[in-house]
Amino acid sequence: MTRILMVCLGNICRSPLAHGIMESKLPSDRFYVDSAGTANYHIGSPPDKRSVSVAKKYGIDISMQRGRQFKHSDFEDFDIIFTMDSSNYVNVVRIARTQTEAGKVKMLLEETDLGVAEVPDPYYGNDSGFEDVYHLLDKACTQIAKRLL
Numbered sequence: 330m331t332r333i334l335m336v337c338l339g340n341i342c343r344s345p346l347a348h349g350i351m352e353s354k355l356p357s358d359r360f361y362v363d364s365a366g367t368a369n370y371h372i373g374s375p376p377d378k379r380s381v382s383v384a385k386k387y388g389i390d391i392s393m394q395r396g397r398q399f400k401h402s403d404f405e406d407f408d409i410i411f412t413m414d415s416s417n418y419v420n421v422v423r424i425a426r427t428q429t430e431a432g433k434v435k436m437l438l439e440e441t442d443l444g445v446a447e448v449p450d451p452y453y454g455n456d457s458g459f460e461d462v463y464h465l466l467d468k469a470c471t472q473i474a475k476r477l478l
């Protein structure tokens with residue numbers, strides 16, 4: 330079983346989408362996917378309505394997800410930790426205690442050839458930001474899933 334964790338700041342906009350999209354591309358008997366936020370603002374909250382809605386539009390149900398904060402034991406519980414942006418990357422690597430733990434952390438888009446470094450935070454924007462993030466994550470997860478399979 331390969332365990333993949335998607336990480337953003339709030340765990341209500343980007344990482345729940347990345348979680349749902351990646352899960353839809355990988356067989357559940359070989360892959361476990363989860364998501365978390367570096368901040369504690371939205372612990373226990375469902376994803377942002379705009380993320381739920383754009384995912385639903387493309388056939389993915391993320392409504393049952395609940396926000397949680399990244400914790401040190403995630404380094405033991407996951408094989409690959411993908412962060413959405415460089416700030417999330419720095420905040421997760423800062424919690425690592427060993428090189429092995431730090432080495433599990435990757436910037437999601439840097440594992441693709443999309444030529445974009447970060448998944449932009451759509452929280453303060455409008456619906457089109459969520460649509461753009463969805464497509465960016467869908468392309469990234471397609472490439473990464475193909476390599477993992």
Ligand code: 4NP
Nearest residue numbers: 337338339340341342343452
């Ligand atoms: P996310 O977006 O990191 O993609 O979940 C955000 C959600 C909430 C906040 C910031 C970013 N916030 O400040 O509450």
